Amino acid sequence: MDTQAPEGISLAVSTVIFALRPHPVTGLSTLWLPLVRRTRDPFAGKWALPGGWVTPDESLSDAAARNLLETTALEPTYLEQLYAFGDVDRSPDARVVSVVYWALVRAEEAERAAEGDNVGWFPADELPELAFDHNAIVDYALWRLRTKMEYSRIALAFLGETFTLSELREVHEAVLQKPLDPANFRRQVEGTLVPTDHVVTGGRHRPPRLYRYDESIELVHNGPLAHA
């Protein structure tokens, strides 16, 4: 390895933020993500994932959080690294490697986020043509989210501290885009849940019970990196 690094590669970060909101046509709970409209070339006028450059004095995840806050006012409690995208031709005028982070936020957090001429929320499966390779990045993030939903407890990130079994199932249905059998679903998740002493009030004859996750089971398996 030569002592001197070659020049000419710039390092950027982008983030994919998913939230569940009603679909504008069907009204069904659907995955949405925020995009930022580019005001400069390349791709001036196109929508892109929130992001920006990494400065020499910040870690990758700090850079991702800072750029996300600056562009959308979103502050997810935890950003997870998704993948580093480094194809030679992914940016037309320069060689840019982007380390992409992702996070899930609850609908309330999403609503607090800035929305204006240059920030907008879009249904994740119905995006316009984005700048750079950002459509491919979103496709990969959607695939990872859906895969992870099958074997981890990532759905929790969309829910409050307590939730009914129906609410949990609806999150899974919205992400996986398919109906799930309530009885089967209950059997699959029951071992990871703790029933609380509370029910949903509102005068129903059989008010549904509230559950919380068993905190002795890890939410996201990130191993020795934990929150790196």
Next chain:
Amino acid sequence: MDTQAPEGISLAVSTVIFALRPHPVTGLSTLWLPLVRRTRDPFAGKWALPGGWVTPDESLSDAAARNLLETTALEPTYLEQLYAFGDVDRSPDARVVSVVYWALVRAEEAERAAEGDNVGWFPADELPELAFDHNAIVDYALWRLRTKMEYSRIALAFLGETFTLSELREVHEAVLQKPLDPANFRRQVEGTLVPTDHVVTGGRHRPPRLYRYDESIELVHNGPLAHA
């Protein structure tokens, strides 16, 4: 996002290559990895993961493959991206972000690799103090390998095209570092295997049958990125 990227961040790649070889003391099948001795500061004389700089005209995975070939003569058929390590202080004199790749190779491939004064193979769980944050990187790679072994068919990378159930179980035992019950193991993996018409010859009374993986099931779930 400013037009101009800040200067002062260098981009490197490193690779973690795992192979199974007998442990020097116990003789049991154990995970090993190749390291390269640094000939320059920082960390001159210390062992480090094979790697080097990314040049502007090559993708991240091409850079990882080139640096691996140059330092160790290893050419794994497939490198998977592991994680981008970017802590501010991970290199003493410069800001270096390293995108780390990993691969599993069969013992025969490992034996073809260069070994000399400045390249050596080490049992992965008994490493010396490495340069930079490379001990932490290996810990993370070991954790990912062991986790992935539980839910994917990654063990195949250590085996030939056909194998006996005992050989497959021994790979799992070597990686997970624990004995597995043969009958339980058979039940767990049987659905992903196809029995061949062949057995292991050698005059035994009940020669063990050779299996291959069901190729209709994906080996590594990498989704839309496939071999990016």
